[in-house]
Amino acid sequence: MGEEFEEHRARLFALAYRLLGSAAEAEDAVQDAYLRWNGAERVAIAAPGAWLAKVLTNICLNRLTSSRARREEYIGPWLPEPILTDGPSELAERRDSVSMAFLVLLERLTPAERAVFVLREAFSYGYREIAEVLDLSEANCRQLHRRAQQRVGERRRFEAAAGTRRRIVERFLRAARSGDLAGLESALAADVVAWADGGGRAGAALRPIVGxxxxxxxxxxxxxxxxxxxxxxxxxEVNGEPGVLAFLDGVLRSVFVIETDGERIYGVRTVLNPDKLGYIAQQLVSRGELSHSEGVAGS
Incomplete structure (x- = not known):
């Protein structure tokens, strides 16, 4: 019974993370789905994958309603929990739908709009499948998707090769480390924006920095x-983008996500809130790149 659920765990987490923007909440939602799976009559479940996706999506919808109120009181810019995406996984597929920019845009949507948009855009569900997951009509799902597209607007999509983006970030870091302000600015787009998420738990700029x-x-x-x-x-690679991890005495203190079109950097998103660094620290531990005795400051 547990083995059958494990076959779906990675995909369920990928769905929950995109719906919630929080790795910790996504793990909790997947665990709740497991408990419901464990207590269900198995003979009545014809398609386990579809059943679990429906259960999980509805769990996430309930969580989105409560988390929205918390985020309205959040101190400074809110950013998603960063995750490593370099490697074969459900998170690494469709990297554009796990980018920080995409997840931040999803915050504009109602829970129902977000569910329809994620299922359609990130998992290529048909409208009939989405209707079955959400217990809505196909027409309603089409309307919700159309409304979500209007709210999200046009998203920047760039096809620059990973190597090209990495070289831009390396140039950016060299200039920053050497104190070459002119070189640093030459790597930035004129309208570049920097966001920092400290959440009141770490010192961070409370407003976006532009230019x-x-x-x-x-x-x-x-x-x-x-x-x-x-x-x-x-x-x-963090959320499908070039990233920089900052450690002090072996402890992960912050994560920078660099958004670039391959020529200039147009966005820098920095997560300093230690409450949001636990999952990525776990990923590093599982890879042997961080010891259990280290980890995240304040965790």
């Missing part, structure tokens, strides 16, 4: 303070 000059000075300041404190940096 190459301002973002350049902001990043240079972070780099200077980090170097003085002895931070170690490591590159990784």
């Amino acid at each position: 190459a000059a301002k973002v350049g000075r902001y990043v240079m300041g972070l780099a200077g303070r980090g170097a003085a404190a002895g931070y170690a940096l490591a590159q990784a």
Whole structure:
């Protein structure tokens, strides 16, 4: 019974993460789905995958309703929990639908709109399948999807190769580390935006920083303070984008996600809230890249 559920766990987590934007909440939702699966009459379940997707989606819809109120009171910009996506997994597939930019845009949607949009855009569900999951009519699902598209608007989609994006980030880091402000600014788009999520748990800018000059000075300041404190940096793929992990004394302190079109960097999203670094630290531990005795500050 448990083995059959495990066959679906990775896909369920990928769905829950996209619906909730929180790895911790996604794990809890998957566990709730397991408990319902464990207590269900198995003979009545003709298609376990579809049954579990429906149960999980409805669990997430209930969680979205309560989490929305919490996020309205959040201190500073809210960003999703970062996750590593370099490797074969349900999260690595359709990377554009797990990017921070995409997940932030989904915050504009109602729970029902978000469910329809994620099932359609990230998992290629047909409207009939979505209707069965949500117990709605196909016409209603089409309307919700159309409304979600209008609210989300046009999304930036770039096809720059991973190597090209990595080289841009390396150039960005070299300039920051060497104190080359002009070189740093040359890697930034004129309308670049930087967001920092401290959630009141870590020092962070409470408003987005806009423009190459301002973002350049902001990043240079972070780099200077980090170097003085002895931070170690490591590159990784985070939410489908080039990322930088910052460690102090072996403890993960922050995660930077760099959004680039292959020519310039147009977005920098920094997660400093230690409550949001637990899952990615677990991923690093499971890979042997971080010891159990280390981890996340304040966790």
